[in-house]
Amino acid sequence: MRAFAWSVALSLCTLALIGASAPMAAQQVAVEQNDETYGCIICHADKRRAFQQGVHAERGIRCETCHGGDPGAIEIAPAHRGRFLGSPTKFEILNLCSECHSDPNEMRQFGLSADQLAEFRTSRHGQLLLGARDTNAPTCTDCHDAHLIRPVQDARSKSHPLNIPTMCAKCHQDEALMATYGEPTDQYERYRAGAHGKAVFEDRNFAAPTCIGCHGSHAALPPSVRQVTDVCGRCHVAIAQSFYAGPHAQAAGDPERFAGCLACHSNHGTQRVPYEQLDEFCATCHEPESNAYALAQAMEEEVLRARQELHLAEEALYEMAESGKPTDDEEFRMQAAITAFRQLAHAQHSVDLEEAEEYGRQVRSNTGVIRATAEAHAEERWEHGLLLIPVWFLALSAVAFARFKLREVQQEARRSDG
Amino acid sequence: MIRRALTSLRDTVRGVWEDIKSSTDASLLGAARFLGLLYGPIDRRLQIDEAFRKALQYRLPSHVGWRHALGGITYLLFLILVVTGVMLAIFYRPSVEEAYPSVQHIVSSRPFGWLVRDVHHWSANLIVLALLAHMARVFFEAAYKPPRETNWLIGLLLLAVVLAFGATGYLLPWDQWSYWTVTEVMNATAQFPIVGRALADRLMGDVIVSGATLSRFFALHVIVLPWVAFVLLGYHFTLVRRRGIAPPVSDAQEKPRWRKSGLYRPEDEEEEGVPFFPNQLLRSFTVGTLTFAVVITLAVLYPRVFPPPADPAAVPDRLVSTWVPIDVSMALIRFSGPWGLMLFWVLGFSLVLIPLIDRGPDRRLRQRPLAAALGIAFFAGYALLLISGRVLGSFEPSAEIGSRQEEMGAVPARAPIEIPSLDPDGGTPVSEEGAEQ
Numbered sequence: 126m127r128a129f130a131w132s133v134a135l136s137l138c139t140l141a142l143i144g145a146s147a148p149m150a151a152q153q154v155a156v157e158q159n160d161e162t163y164g165c166i167i168c169h170a171d172k173r174r175a176f177q178q179g180v181h182a183e184r185g186i187r188c189e190t191c192h193g194g195d196p197g198a199i200e201i202a203p204a205h206r207g208r209f210l211g212s213p214t215k216f217e218i219l220n221l222c223s224e225c226h227s228d229p230n231e232m233r234q235f236g237l238s239a240d241q242l243a244e245f246r247t248s249r250h251g252q253l254l255l256g257a258r259d260t261n262a263p264t265c266t267d268c269h270d271a272h273l274i275r276p277v278q279d280a281r282s283k284s285h286p287l288n289i290p291t292m293c294a295k296c297h298q299d300e301a302l303m304a305t306y307g308e309p310t311d312q313y314e315r316y317r318a319g320a321h322g323k324a325v326f327e328d329r330n331f332a333a334p335t336c337i338g339c340h341g342s343h344a345a346l347p348p349s350v351r352q353v354t355d356v357c358g359r360c361h362v363a364i365a366q367s368f369y370a371g372p373h374a375q376a377a378g379d380p381e382r383f384a385g386c387l388a389c390h391s392n393h394g395t396q397r398v399p400y401e402q403l404d405e406f407c408a409t410c411h412e413p414e415s416n417a418y419a420l421a422q423a424m425e426e427e428v429l430r431a432r433q434e435l436h437l438a439e440e441a442l443y444e445m446a447e448s449g450k451p452t453d454d455e456e457f458r459m460q461a462a463i464t465a466f467r468q469l470a471h472a473q474h475s476v477d478l479e480e481a482e483e484y485g486r487q488v489r490s491n492t493g494v495i496r497a498t499a500e501a502h503a504e505e506r507w508e509h510g511l512l513l514i515p516v517w518f519l520a521l522s523a524v525a526f527a528r529f530k531l532r533e534v535q536q537e538a539r540r541s542d543g
Numbered sequence: 544m545i546r547r548a549l550t551s552l553r554d555t556v557r558g559v560w561e562d563i564k565s566s567t568d569a570s571l572l573g574a575a576r577f578l579g580l581l582y583g584p585i586d587r588r589l590q591i592d593e594a595f596r597k598a599l600q601y602r603l604p605s606h607v608g609w610r611h612a613l614g615g616i617t618y619l620l621f622l623i624l625v626v627t628g629v630m631l632a633i634f635y636r637p638s639v640e641e642a643y644p645s646v647q648h649i650v651s652s653r654p655f656g657w658l659v660r661d662v663h664h665w666s667a668n669l670i671v672l673a674l675l676a677h678m679a680r681v682f683f684e685a686a687y688k689p690p691r692e693t694n695w696l697i698g699l700l701l702l703a704v705v706l707a708f709g710a711t712g713y714l715l716p717w718d719q720w721s722y723w724t725v726t727e728v729m730n731a732t733a734q735f736p737i738v739g740r741a742l743a744d745r746l747m748g749d750v751i752v753s754g755a756t757l758s759r760f761f762a763l764h765v766i767v768l769p770w771v772a773f774v775l776l777g778y779h780f781t782l783v784r785r786r787g788i789a790p791p792v793s794d795a796q797e798k799p800r801w802r803k804s805g806l807y808r809p810e811d812e813e814e815e816g817v818p819f820f821p822n823q824l825l826r827s828f829t830v831g832t833l834t835f836a837v838v839i840t841l842a843v844l845y846p847r848v849f850p851p852p853a854d855p856a857a858v859p860d861r862l863v864s865t866w867v868p869i870d871v872s873m874a875l876i877r878f879s880g881p882w883g884l885m886l887f888w889v890l891g892f893s894l895v896l897i898p899l900i901d902r903g904p905d906r907r908l909r910q911r912p913l914a915a916a917l918g919i920a921f922f923a924g925y926a927l928l929l930i931s932g933r934v935l936g937s938f939e940p941s942a943e944i945g946s947r948q949e950e951m952g953a954v955p956a957r958a959p960i961e962i963p964s965l966d967p968d969g970g971t972p973v974s975e976e977g978a979e980q
Contacts, residue, residue, distance in 0.1 A: 446849060446851075447848050447849050447850075448650075448846065448848075448849065449646065449647050449650035449651055449657075449846075449849040450647065450650075450651045451644065451647045451648070451651060506846075509657065509658075509843050510843055510844070512658070512839070512843055513839070513840055513843055513844075516835075516836055516839050516840070517836055517840075520832045520833065520835065520836035523828070523829075523832045524829050524832055524833060527825045527826075527828050527829040527832075528825075528829065530821065530825055531821075531822060531825045531826065534821055534822055534825070535822070
C-alpha cells in the first residue's frame with residue numbers, strides 16, 4: 126500500500142516537472158536573441174529592440190539573414206566579414222525582401238501573396254526606382270520600416286488602414302518633392318474632408334477605402350479615367366450598374382469628353398452633388414436649351430419634391446411622437462420612404478426619368494400616409510379643446526348658483542337678525 | 544289580483560318615500576337613513592348622525608375669508624391626484640421596457656387617458672403652488688404661533704411629502720428629461736456631506752439610475768408616500784379642528800379658553816361667526832369648482848410633451864423642466880450656482896424653526912421684523928425664481944454627467960510612470976523617455 130502511494134506521489138512530481146518545463150521551450154527564441162555570444166547586438170543594441178518587436182523576429186529571422194556577416198564574432202572587423210551588406214541600398218532591399226516574399230512556398234503559410242515585387246514593377250514607384258533609377262521613389266522599407274515590421278492588422282503598423290493616408294502623405298504632401306514630378310499635394314487634405322476620409326478617421330470604418338483602396342498598394346498607380354468607373358464600382362456596385370445602363374457609360378469611354386464618376390464627384394474629395402445643383406452640374410456639359418438639360422431639371426424637381434416630402438413627414442412624425450402617440454407603423458413607413466429616396470440615386474445615375482418618377486411615387490405614397498395619420502391625430506387633439514366648453518359652462522353655472530344661494534342665505538340671516 | 548299587488552307595491556313605495564321625506568331634517572339624507580347609517584343600527588354604534596349634525600352646526604369665525612380656501616384647494620388637488628393616480632396606476636407598468644410605452648398607451652389609446660394623465664401632471668404642479676400659498680397665508684398671519692405650532696410642523700412635513708411625491712413621480716414616465724433630471728438630482732444628493740453618497744445609492748439601488756431605481760420610486764410614489772400623507776393629513780385636520788382657526792391679525796388677543804384647554808368646542812361659539820353650512824360650504828364649492836376647471840383647462844391647453852424614451856447611453860443637449868420645484872432650482876443654480884440653492888434650502892429650513900423663535904403674542908408683521916424678512920425673502924423669492932425658471936425653460940445637463948459619459952466610452956488612461964530621480968539633491972523626477980537617453 127505504501128509503495129503504491131509513493132509511486133503516485135512520484136508520478137505527480139514528474140508531471141509537475143514536465144508541466145514546468147513546457148514554457149521554457151517557448152522562450153527558446155527569445156533566449157537565443159538575448160544570447161550574449163550573439164555579436165551584432167554588442168554594437169547594434171538599438172536595432173535589436175526594434176527588430177524584436179517586429180513580425181520577422183518571431184519567425185527566427187536574424188540580422189545576418191539580411192545583412193550577412195558573422196554574428197559569432199565579437200570584434201568589428203571579423204563580424205563584418207564574409208557576405209556582408211551593411212546598410213543595403215534601395216535596390217538591394219528589393220532583392221533582399223523578394224528572396225522570401227516572391228516565393229509562394231514560403232508565403233503560403235502566412236496567407237500572403239508572392240506578387241509584391243511583380244506588382245511593384247508596374248507601379249509608378251517601381252517605374253521611377255527601377256526604370257529611372259530615381260532614389261526619391263520609395264522601396265519596401267520606406268512604407269514597412271526596416272526593422273520594426275509589423276503585420277498590417279496591427280494598429281501600430283505603418284500600413285494599418287488608419288496610418289496609410291498619413292504615411293503616403295509624408296511624401297505626397299512634400300511640395301518641393303512633388304514639384305519635380307508635377308504632382309499636386311492636396312490629396313491628403315481633400316481625402317480627409319471627403320466621405321471616405323470621414324468614414325475611415327471618424328467612424329473607424331475600415332470598409333471605406335484609404336489611398337490603397339483605389340490606387341493599389343504595391344502596384345500604386347492612379348487609375349486612368351477610363352478605369353475610374355470600375356474602381357468606384359468595386360464598392361458602389363448598384364450605382365455602377367445604373368451608370369452602365371445609362372447614356373453616360375458611352376461617353377465615359379472617351380476621356381476627353383467625360384471623366385466618368387470624377388466628372389461630378391471629384392477624385393480625392395469624393396463630393397456629393399447637392400440636390401439643388403443637379404441641373405448646374407449637368408449644365409457644365411449640356412447646353413441650357415438641350416433636351417438633356419430639360420431632363421436634368423425634371424430629375425432635380427423630382428428629387429427635391431421627394432426630399433421636401435421626407436422633411437414634412439419627419440416633422441409630422443416628430444409631432445406625433447411628442448404628443449405621446451406610438452409611431453411604430455409610421456416609423457416603418459418612414460424607413461420605406463427613405464429607402465425609396467435612396468433608390469432615386471440609381472435613377473439619377475442611369476438618367477432614367479421614368480424610374481425616378483416611380484421612386485418619387487414610392488416616397489410620396491409612404492410620406493402621404495404618415496402625414497394623413499399625423500393630421501388625423503392633430504385634429505383629434507384639437508377636439509380635446511372642445512371639452513373646455515362644457516367644463517367652463519358647468520363650472521360657471523355652478524359658481525353662479527353658489528353665489529346666488531350664498532346671497533340668499535346671507536339676506537335671510539340679516540332679515541332674521543333685523 | 545295583479546291590480547291588488549300593484550296597489551300594495553305602490554303604497555309601500557309611497558310609504559317609504561314619505562318616511563324618507565319626513566324622517567330627517569335634510570331630506571337628501573333619507574337614503575342614508577334607509578341604509579341604517581342614520582337612526583339605524585349602524586348609526587347607533589358609530590353615531591354618524593351626531594357627527595354630521597356637529598359638522599353642520601360648526602361655526603367659523605367671521606374673519607374667515609377667501610384666503611382661507613388655499614388649504615382646501617391644496618387638499619382638493621391632493622384628492623384629484625389620488626383619483627387620477629389610481630386611474631393611471633391601472634395601466635402604468637413600472638419597468639424599464641414598459642414604462643414609456645404604457646404611458647403612451649394611456650395617453651393615446653385609453654378613453655380620456657390623456658385628460659387623466661395631464662390633470663395628474665398639472666395637479667402635481669399646482670399643488671406645490673397652492674401649498675406654498677397656504678403656507679404663506681399661515682406664515683404672514685402668524686397662525687403658527689402657540690397653540691398651533693404643532694400644526695405648522697405637520698404642514699412642513701406635508702410639504703416635504705408633496706416634494707417627495709413629485710420627485711419620485713418625475714422619474715416614472717421614463718423619458719430622457721425625467722431620466723437625466725433624476726440623475727442630476729441623485730448626483731446632487733450624493734454631494735451632501737456624510738450621508739449623501741449612501742442615501743443616493745440606497746435610493747437608486749444601482750450605480751446609475753436604472754430599473755432598480757424605477758421600482759423603488761414607484762413603490763415610494765404609490766405605496767409609501769400616500770400612507771404617510773394620509774396619516775399626516777388626518778393629524779393636520781384634527782389639529783385644525785381642535786385648536787380652531789387663528790384669530791385675526793388685528794386682534795392679537797387669543798381667547799382665554801384656548802389657553803386653558805387647548806381644545807375647541809363648537810358649543811362655545813354658538814352665537815358667534817358664520818355657520819359652516821351652508822355659507823362656508825357654498826364658498827368651498829365655488830373655489831373647488833374653479834380649481835377643477837382651471838386644472839382641466841391647463842391639462843387640455845398645455846399637455847406634457849413626450850421626449851424620447853430614456854437612454855442611459857445618450858445625454859440630451861437640454862433638459863426641459865416640467866415641475867415647479869425644478870423650475871425654481873434651475874433658476875437658482877443659473878443665477879447663484881449650487882451654493883445659492885444650498886442657501887435657499889437653509890432659508891426654507893429656517894421656516895421650520897420659526898415657531899420656536901417667534902413665540903411672542905404679536906401677530907402684526909411690523910412687530911416681528913425677523914419673521915417678516917425671512918418670509919418675504921422665501922415666498923417672494925420663490926415666486927420670482929419660478930417665473931425666471933419658466934422663462935429659462937430648459938437647462939444643460941451638468942458638466943459632470945457629460946464627462947462621465949466620455950469616461951465610460953474612452954479607454955481608461957494610464958497614469959504616467961514617474962521614475963524617482965537618483966540625484967542625491969532630489970531633483971525633479973524625470974520622465975520615462977528622459978531616463979532612456
